[in-house]
Each structure stands twice: as structure tokens, then as C-alpha cells.
Amino acid sequence: MTDLATSAPDATAATPARPTPAGSAWLKWLARRLGLAVLTLWLCSVLVFFATAALGDPVRAILGKDYATSPERVAALTAQLRLDEPVITRYFQWLGGLFTGNLGESVANGLPVGSLVGDRIVNSAVLVLVSALVMIPVAFGIALVSANFRGKRTDSVIQIIMITAAGLPEFVVGILLVAVFSTTLLHVLPAVTIAGGGAPPWSKPASMILPVLTLVIAVAPYVARIVRSSLLEVLDSDYVELARLKGVPERVVLRKHALLNAIVPGIQVIALQLAWLAGGVVIVEYLFSYPGIGASLVDSVRNSDFPMVQVLAMTIAGVYVVVNLVADVLSILFTPRARTAIAS
């Protein structure tokens, strides 16, 4: 027999209730979840720092061939990067710097990392957001159509297209799009997004189309599949069957009973994909020369520009962690069972 826990005293409607003051257990759960996120971020910082700073010789990597020929530069660089100090000390110095806003200086051009990175973060954020805004309705639309025509030709065709698109690496999609729309087949869209003079890339919206399209094609199939399969699962479920047996019209069944219960897996997947986008921008930005953190990251890695790499990597990891946290919170909000379980 289940526990007879009581829910928040809100007897009005079927909409999910807001967390009430009575749910202090809610806050405890939230605090614990936040703590976990912070812990994860901290461990990420450890990983980022030690992966870059502890493996291989940074000085050798930066100087390349000059390493053997100019010992003064070796010494100067070693002092500049404080490589004579023990690793742990350097880690905490770096970590402290992150909190105080001192993000270090780029090895490539000596400028503070913060100034170089600020605009780029904004650019990438715009790219990701626009892609997500396009992707969500597209994916949900495809899923709804697919679920509606389940078992018939339309559904199979959609499935095949989705699977094909899902497997393609982002740069394959991107280059094919460029070839089709820009260079080889048609010539309607620009292949790169440099707007010149430091203007934001969205001042030339035509140049954003291909990068956004690439990201959407990379991400939408997976989301569409998950939403479709959870829709189907719900549509086959007992309580939807009962609703039909009670004579409830099909569209009410879909809207009221099915959609609500299918949203939660949808949210989780969207969050996962948004987080994925944070990493997926790397290749796409590089391909389209989009001035965002991804392209910057690739350049920095190539130049062995440790401070830049570390900050950019932490940014990306940070986005991952935050988006997952938001997804967890949202899916709890939408699942009454989990909500009340926490409150009890």
C-alpha cells in the first residue's frame, strides 16, 4: 500500500502547482541539487586544469621548434606561466583567479582573456539560442506528425530521414549545406559569417542561416525521436485507453492526457541537446568562421594558448552543468509524483 502523503492544498485546476512555502523539503532538494552542480563544476575545473597543464610540456608546445634554440625565451615563458611552482599551487591560483575575474592573459597576444572572450560568448549564445528556438518546434512538429501517422508510409519515411540525419557528423552536414547552397549547386547563401570590422555576425542574418541550419539538422532528429516514442508510449498507455473508453474525443485525449505526460522526457532530451550544442558549436563555428567561443577554442588549442583554453573549456562545461540543472528542476516540476515524493 502506498503512503498517503498529502499534496499542496491547491484544489483548483489540473495545472501543476507552484512550489509552496509548505514544501521546505523542496528547498532542501534544490539546495542539494545545486550543491551537486557546484561540486561537478569544481571537479570539471580540476579536470580542465590538469588535462591542459599537467600533460605534456606547455613551453615546448608553445615554442615549437624554437624550444631548443632559444633558452632565454624558454626561461621567460616559464616565469610568465609560473611553471616553476608546484602544480597544486598553480591550480588554486588559477581557480582563485576565476573567481576574482582575473582570467589570465592570452599567450598568443598578451591581452587579458576576459576582454577577448566576452564578445565571443555572446555570439555563441546567440547562435545556440537561435538554433534551439528553431529546433524545438521543428522537432516537436516532426514527432507529432510521425506519431499521428504511425505505422503508415509517412512515418516510415520520416523515420528513415531522421536516422540518416542523426548519424551524420556536424561538419559533414555543414559542408554539404555549404556545397549545396553556397558554392557548388546554388549560390544563394554565404559560406562564412565574418561581418567585418567586429560587427556582430547577426547584423548579416543571411550568413547565420547555414550555421543555424547545420546545428538544427544535427540536433533535431534525436529530439524528434525521443518525443515521438514517448508520445507513442503515452498513447498506448492504460489511462489513455481508459479515456477513450470513457468516450473522450481523440483530440482532447491527445491534448489533455497524452501531451502532458510526454513533455517530461521531451524536456530532458531538449536539455541534453542544448548542452550538447555547447560542445557542438566548436566544429560548426570553425567551419563557418563564426566568431564564437568554439572557433576561438580551436585557435587557442592550436596555439597552445593555455589560459584561453582553460577559460573557454570551463565556460562550455559550465553551460552543460547549468542546463542539466535547469532540466532536472523542470522535469520535477512537471511530474506530480516526483514533486510530492520530495515534499513528503
Place this chain on the structure above:
Amino acid sequence: MNVLTPANLRRIGNQRRLVTGLVITVVIALMAIVGPWLAPYGENDIVGKPFTHQGSWLGTDYLGQDVWSRVLDGGGSILLISVLATLLGMVVGIMIGVVAAYIGGWLDEGIMRLNDVALAFPQILLALLVLTAVDQPSWWMIVLLVGISHAPRVARVSRGVALGIVSRDYVTSAEALGESRLRVILAEVLPNMNAPLLAEAGLRLTYSIGMVAGIGFLGFATNPGAADWGQMINENRLALLVQPWGVLAPVIVIGIFTVGTNLMADGIAQLAGRGD
């Protein structure tokens, strides 16, 4: 492990997706393996001026080398690295996931928390981080990087599947009889995870190919100058307008390959879903 019974083979044959994917994958893999012997020119032979239509049917690349020959030569390393990386990721991930699910308790919690940290990294990020310090990565380093980046994801999936199995009565029954823990994992748990694990392996292979080629595309060459599909894309990018085949040929081949492996993985997943 009785996966290949005659009844199963018939079922597999009926699966259009699986068969199509398998065929495509095998064709491209064969091309990658046997290609070097079929290439009309050597991978570094200069057959004409750069970015022209001399040489074989796909023209020349940025140095004047024959694109078609380089395409035939360029799959071997990608294939090898991807397969090895997938194997590594699967083995490590399965070990972590199954042990965590079986032992349970604090060990499970601890392992999964660490796993979550690892999952907070986009797969390509780990590779890039290490490449910061390394000028020219060796091929086994790529295998390690890509494989290790798969492991957390595989661990999460295998733990999920294993959790469903370790609580089943036939596992409890084996423990009640007093079977050793190792034997329980090997004989009771793992064999019942065949299908979902195979599907996951197919998926991981798809991502491996994408990542390995992607790393080459970003310009981090294991063997600069050698024929490699990913590197070729980067090398010939400038001439996309003029001589697209230097880029499009490797891109299309990579695309077909990943579509094949993904179809295969999906076909296996379908089979697994309908089977047991």
C-alpha cells in the same frame, strides 16, 4: 551467448534497417581496407597542378595529388582508430556501469557522481584539452582520447540496462545458490544485455568516426601529409568553390559511413526492442 541461432538470423534478415546499415558499413570498410591496392596513383604522387581536373575522375587536391587515390587510401587509419576507440570505450564503460549496478550502494553512488562530472564534458572537449599541450598526436593517443570520452556515456547506458537486470529473480536465484560474483556478472547479467549493448556499440562507432574525422578536420594531424579523410577536408577547404571534390569526396564518404553504422545501430535497437 546464443545470439546467432537460426531463428535469430532469420529475424535479422527481415530487418531492413539493420541489413541496409550493415551492407553500407561493410562496403565502406572494405573500401578503406582494400582501397590502397586499388588506387591508380600513390597517396603522395603529384599528378598535376593543384585544384584542377587532372588525374582520375575527382581531380587534384591542394598539392596536385590525385583526390580519388587519396580517398581510397585515407580510410584505413580512420577505420582502425574508430574501431579501437569504440572497443576501448565499450569495454571500460561496460565494466564501470555493470559493476556499479551490481554492487550498488555507496560504490554505485560514488562512481555515478564521478561519471556525471565526466559527462559534463562535450566529447570533443577532452580531446582538444589534451591536444593543447601536444603538437602532433600519435594515433594511439587519439584512440585513447576518443575511447575515454565514450566511456562515461557507455557507463551510464550499461548501468541503466544492468540495473534492470540485477534485480531480476534469476540473478537473485544464482546468488542464493552461492555463485561467485564474477560468474553472476559474466553468466547471468552480461549475456542478457547483448542486444542493447550491441546497439550502443553501433552508436558509439558512429560518433567515433565523426570525432576522429572531426579532429583531422580541425587540423590536428596525426600524420600530416598522409591521406586521411578528415585532414583532406581541411586541406582542400579553400578551393570549395573551384574544385569541390577535394572536400566533397571525403565528406560524402564519411557521411555514408556514419549513416551506415547508425542504421545498423538502430536496426539492432529495433531488434532488441521487439525481441526479448
Place this chain on the structure above:
Amino acid sequence: MTLTEEDVEAGCTVSGLRVALTGRGLDVVDEINLELRPGEVVGLVGESGSGKTTAGTALLAYARRGAFIERGTVAFEGVDVLALPWEQMREIRGMKIAYVPQDPGAALNPAIRIGRQIVELLELHGIGTAEERLAKARAGLLEVGLPDDDEFLARYPHQLSGGQVQRVALAMAFLPRPKVLVLDEPTTGLDVTTQGMVLQTVGELCRSHRVAALYVTHDLAVVATIADRVAVMYAGRIIELGPRDAMFRHPAHPYTRALLDAIPHLSRARALTGIPGRTPGPGRRPSGCRFNDRCEYVEDRCRDTEPPDVQVGPDHTAKCLRVGEIGSWDINRGNTTDTDPATSRDIILSVEDLRVFYGHKEVVHGVSFDVAKAEVVALVGESGSGKTTISRCVGGLHKQWTGELTFEGRPLGKGSRSRVSEDRKRIQYIFQNPYLSLNPRLTIQQIVSRPMELFGLAKGSQARDRVVELLEAVALGPTVLNLQTNRLSGGERQRVAIARALAAEPDLLVCDEITSALDVSVQGSIVALLENLRKTRQISMLFVTHNLALVRSIAARVQVLNAGELVESGFVVEVLDTPKHEYTKRLLSNSPTVA
């Protein structure tokens, strides 16, 4: 009850109903003729694969995915429901012909509060104002014995117990005052006491609101409690139909008789029997009479012609060609004697002051009992009583307990890993769900021979021979040796599990509700098998069950548990005939029984 013209008009008549599988032309059910009269409950009884749920939901013009209603009429209020256009049928569903589903938990939308769900239909059809609907909802909840306050209405389904959820579903179905009600095993999975309450509610509501009810179930004991007339289904046909008393006292069809032979009674011990073979699914049914391949009275003509309905009494028909020739049936046929309390007992297992914990919570509070050689001791109670927990401790599956478990004078370790090999061998555990207790990747031979290898009893070809012997002992032929479990039915799998347990040559079998997931005729054959094993191999058994009637037919002694406490203990004949504890008395009065 006398029938008036109006009654027949007001009810619902099914004629010639046939539901088939789409695309294959095979029937799921056929020739279904039923009359439902207002205020009367018709019990539609069948084992799994009989098609009873399909027949029941067809009254709402509903067929599950993959099947369709091929022909037949459902006459209701002067129209044929099955011939109605879609929109009109939808109007009738829920409002005039209602449905109460089987699984309490899964039938309500987990994301919508109860208050809203109950009135959903009235809201959809625009009946009354919001306040009026709410008032009706409250009245409906009171009628089924639930609170009607705001707090309760605001709950989500997962915040209710199984019995409460089912009563909400009942209230929901009765709210629009339907004329016909189809109930699909609504008490499955509920405790005996809760089941009793729900059955009582259903009966009262149907009679007071003059509803014509069809109660679909596999449980003949439940039917004996609630139904006025009974229809028995087998392999898609109604093979017997008649008033309840006539059916239970003078069953005409061999299948009905075999079913009644397999049912345990509360009032006397019986030697239960099963039916050889298994129920055929659509497409595998024999020609002629569908029961002919399992019937003990079969003749050649049974295989050639499908029997028509033969009148056996007033309002009582059966589909059998040999109805007049097979003699009468006596309910006392299978009677045996209860174990004599005066028999001497040679104790092999003794449980003393057993306290069991899950984490920090104590769930079993100081239970003591013992088991003698070649004796069956039943642990009986409702869910949460601790019966399964105790059995798992004895079997070595659960480690957190204090107290003493002594087996043949030696203390048992906690958990199988801390027990000596000898103890692990001599106590064997059999699980409830035969679909989950056998490794699907292994062949039957591998499964049954493993304990022999593990305990060093036999290897290789010697083991194989022993496996064949064991399979024979559990009435399975050697043909299953190289099969995997997915080819076997539930009953056959449970036999394999028993064979596996026997392979270790145990002295004590711990059986955890091993027949609860099986059909009643299959249960009968398993019980017969266990009794045989007990006598020939002198094996003791600790038999966990929630079914008191089953206890009577299988056990010598019984331990009655309630919420982790042992409330009554003793020989079966004494405890069941002269119970001393309040709880036992309540359990007995709530247990539905045929006799």
C-alpha cells in the same frame, strides 16, 4: 428474480459477437451470446487466453490494437451499438455503457488531480454547472466509502492506496448513472480485505442503481460472491452459461468441472488437480470442440463438430456434445482429510524471535515458528504482512535480521554467501514470477543442471540424465531440454523452476507465492505436483501465499501474519475451522470462496 419485458428492454443483449485479428482472419472470440439485465451481475469467467476481456470491451464497441469487431450485435435501448456511427458511439460510451478497468494504478492519469478526473465526462458533455458537478463528485465518493473533502479531491492518483484508486475509478464510472457497466477484473492485485469491500460496493451500487453489470474475472471464488449468473469462457467461446448456484452445484461442461476441481475451498481440504496441456491461442485452436485436446471425455465426434448450445436446465446451457452422458459432478469429489493435529513432528527448521529490517525500519517483529520433516507450513497474510520477507530470510536472500534460524540443529547464516555450501544446497527457493526467475539466455538443460554442477552432485552426461529424470518428475518431457524459456508457458516455466530446485536435492523448499501468477487450473496441477513430491521425497515446504483457501488444500500447519506480527499459529484444520484471533476471523470472513 423475475424478468419483465422492461427489464430485457432496459438491459443489453449481445448476439453472435465475433472479434478477429486484423489481417489474419483468426478469431479471438466468436459466437458470444449474452443477456445483461438491470440490477443483475453476470460473471464472465475464464483463464488467460480465453478472450474474456476482448468480449467484455466489445460491448463498448472497442477492440484493442490489432483486432477488430467482425460481426455481431449489441442491442441496447433499441439500437445496435456496434452499427452506430463513431460520434454517436462516443456519446454512449462512459455515459450509458461504462467501463471500470483492471489495473487501479495505471488507469488514472497520474498528472491530473482526482477531483478533476472524476467529473471529466460530465464536463465534456456539458452536464450541470461546475458546482453541481463538484457536488455530484462528492456524493459519488461518499457512495464508495471515500472522503469527500477538498483535501482528498486535490490528491493525485499516486497518493492513494490501491483500494482507494479502484474505488475512485468506480465512483468515476457510476457518476453519469450508466445503464450498463463492464468491470474488468477490478479487484486484481488488491488485498483480500480491500477486495471484499470493493466487491460489496460494486454489488450494492449495481442493485441500487439498477445497472446491468458484466464482471470479467479469472477468479471463480469472486464470481461465487458477486454474480447472479455465470458465463464460463474457454478459447474464445462461452462454453457454459447459467445461474450461479446451478453452475457451482451442477456444472455440465467438462472444462467447468475441471476448473471447479482445481479450486481450493476454505471449508475443507481438497486434492487439487489441473488440466493437462495448455490453453491454445488464436490460430492454434483445435477443430471441432475447442476443448477436445485436453478433455478427459473426448470422443472422435468431438473433434469433427463444434458443439451447439445444449440446454441442461432452466436458463442453463453448455456447449458439449456429451452433456447427458458424462454423469453428474459432486462438489465433494476431491475432498481429502486435513492433517491430523495429533501426528508427531520431527522439526527440521526452527525460527526463533526473528526480527527483520529494511534499513533502519523493523518490518517483522519477533516471529517464531517451526517446520517439520515432510510437512508443508503456510505463511499467510496480506501484502505488507512480512510473509515474503520472512521467507527470503530463510532462503538466504535477505541479510538484515536478528534472531535465530536453526536448520537441523545448526544455526543458519544471514544471507546465502555466509552460509556453508551444505545449507545452501538443502534449502532451495522458488520465486513467484516464472517469467523472471529463469535466465532467458540458457537452455532448460543448462538451467536445471547448474545446481548439480555447483554442489558437486553430477556433471556432464550424468547430469543430463538426472535432468531428464527431474523433468519427468515435474511432468515435462525431455523435448524441452534444448529449448529456451521463451517457448514455455507460465505453468511450464514454474515446473522448470521446481525442477531446478529439486536438482540440488533439498530438504526444504521455500515457495514464495509460486502459483499467484498462474491460472487456477495450472495452480491446481502445480499443487498436485508439490503434494506428490512431498510424499515421495519427504521434502518439507514453507509455502507463502495470500490465499487462505489454498492454504487449506496444501498445508498441514499455518502461520497467520499481520503487519509483521504472528497473530495465530497452528494446524490448518484448527486455525481455519476455529480461529481465535480477530484478524484471522476477519481474514476468513473476507476471503471469497466457492464453498
